[in-house]
Ligand SMILES: Cc1cc2nc3c(=O)[nH]c(=O)nc-3n(C[C@H](O)[C@H](O)[C@H](O)COP(=O)(O)O)c2cc1C
């Protein structure tokens with residue numbers, strides 16, 4: 001049997017003090033930084049990360065080492081290393097537990113990344129709605145300074161780095177990297193035109209790397225164990241491991257850190273299956289912005305290539321699982337309301353489109369109108385998809401188009417019945433267990 | 439009725455009294471020192487003024503503008519963009535119920551409906567002091583439905599002052615708000631005992647909790663280590 005689970009970042013989360021400096025040092029913590037800063041040149045670090053094949057864990061999958069290599073050198077400008085800890089894509093719930101239980105591995109990754117791109121000021125942009133994460137990060141940064149892993153002349157290498165924890169204030173769009181940079185500059189968080197890309201003109205118009213928490217936290221293990229070790233997990237084009245976050249109607253939801261390419265069927269096996277007496281209806285492979293899958297897709301290997309060829313996106317591996325009691329129209333409407341609420345208002349297709357989508361959807365859910373309503377919905381989607389200024393717009397139409405593709409008849413049933421045919425009380429975790437209902 | 443509700447332009451804010459300003463300055467200067475460019479301090483400064491008053495007032499906006507050499511219009515434009523900055527006074531506690539799809543389906547909708555009825559408030563409203571709860575000791579809370587809080591494996595999820603309350607039910611939710619209104623200590627699932635909304639906002643401005651032990655609060659959640667446990671049982675490590 002091939003090795004499936006790969007607890008790397010989560011390897012010591014069952015230890016009471018996993019989040020402290022002492023706890024982290026017990027598991028080879030801060031040994032990779034010594035190797036990087038005292039035995040390797042910055043370019044060698046970039047090379048190692050490039051060859052490991054690590055791809056961005058924030059949803060886009062861009063190769064991390066390649067991104068670092070885009071930072072111009074000898075340009076005389078300051079460089080910035082920014083960690084995207086805004087985690088707000090519905091379903092995504094991996095970075096928050098990582099920062100709660102393992103903030104020091106993230107900090108070690110930040111020091112290594114900053115050294116590689118020659119940055120002396122790094123930031124963690126963390127979403128504001130999780131107070132305890134702010135506490136853990138602030139304490140970990142203080143500990144790292146005191147131990148000499150941050151600040152001046154780190155480990156006697158001559159390398160200086162300051163790290164600032166920056167707490168956001170509630171805006172999903174600030175997870176989009178250019179909106180994040182505007183927000184970090186003290187502005188409304190709205191996406192920027194690209195080019196120029198952040199690698200050339202990012203924070204304060206200087207070369208900037210923006211990386212997801214999980215991407216950065218994966219770097220120390222790569223330096224400790226080597227790029228070849230990393231490639232023993234995952235597939236040729238999607239190497240390594242990552243969190244698969246199971247939520248919803250599953251028996252044991254939670255974080256499963258595994259090699260990329262694992263399937264939902266395999267994960268459900270480990271998680272005790274769909275909740276007792278029920279069966280899988282639909283799921284998101286990578287958060288609400290990735291087109292829905294159904295039980296047809298149980299065996300799709302969850303890596304970048306295979307999910308894409310099956311018509312969706314690996315995204316953040318946020319596997320939100322819904323059983324047959326759930327109305328797909330209710331689910332997609334709620335996501336649509338989310339996108340309308342979070343649309344930053346910069347571009348017309350998204351700002352206006354998401355508003356009208358909600359209006360049309362509410363009518364549909366209430367069983368009003370006829371099949372033309374469905375076409376109108378798809379028509380509005382057409383006007384957003386590919387025409388919006390940033391990827392939020394494309395994400396907004398994903399649940400709609402995919403749910404109509406797989407469950408068109410369920411939409412029509414709302415129209416036939418003049419309302420929702422489902423009983424919402426059956427979807428809750430406290431709904432009485434079904435006895436032989438199917 | 440306030441001038442805003444009457445549709446009148448707000449009277450220019452006078453700004454904080456000198457003593458408040460001097461006290462805030464100590465924290466504000468520390469915030470500004472964290473950044474290579476001053477304006478970057480705006481988001482934490484807005485959290486800081488919110489920790490002073492429980493919302494972002496005209497005075498708070500003026501304070502931030504003066505500190506950062508911005509106009510009050512520039513600061514307002516930023517403050518109104520972000521949902522965590524409140525334009526009306528938040529109660530002693532901010533209570534959030536996640537009603538994004540996953541939590542809603544697993545019970546968040548029912549919890550939110552239950553709490554609205556139990557507390558007699560609508561979304562984004564604050565309870566009257568002592569509302570409906572006999573033993574309430576002058577505490578109040580603001581109820582709000584919130585978006586996905588990155589805790590979906592613990593659905594349905596609630597927050598109090600943005601501390602995580604996992605695996606909630608309508609009954610647990612009612613008990614939670616009753617405890618808050620009665621001034622009883624409430625401990626987060628993954629976090630310490632809840633402090634006041636204003637104290638919390640100071641942490642979000644980037645200052646460590648004044649309670650030294652708070653950082654150690656919270657137990658290891660089974661959901662966070664479920665995969666690790668399976669791996670251990672199967673003898674798989676990386
Ligand atoms: C609307 C929107 C929200 C996003 N939210 C996040 C987020 O919360 N965290 C994150 O790391 N990336 C998020 N991204 C992706 C970032 O723009 C960016 O690709 C990523 O941070 C790059 O890091 P990586 O290469 O390490 O994945 C979001 C993108 C969009 C369009």
Ligand code: SF4
Nearest residue numbers: 344346347350388390
């Ligand atoms: S697509 Fe939406 S979120 Fe993105 S820039 Fe346009 S309005 Fe803003």
Ligand code: FES
Nearest residue numbers: 536541586587590
């Ligand atoms: S949907 Fe409620 S925490 Fe994610």
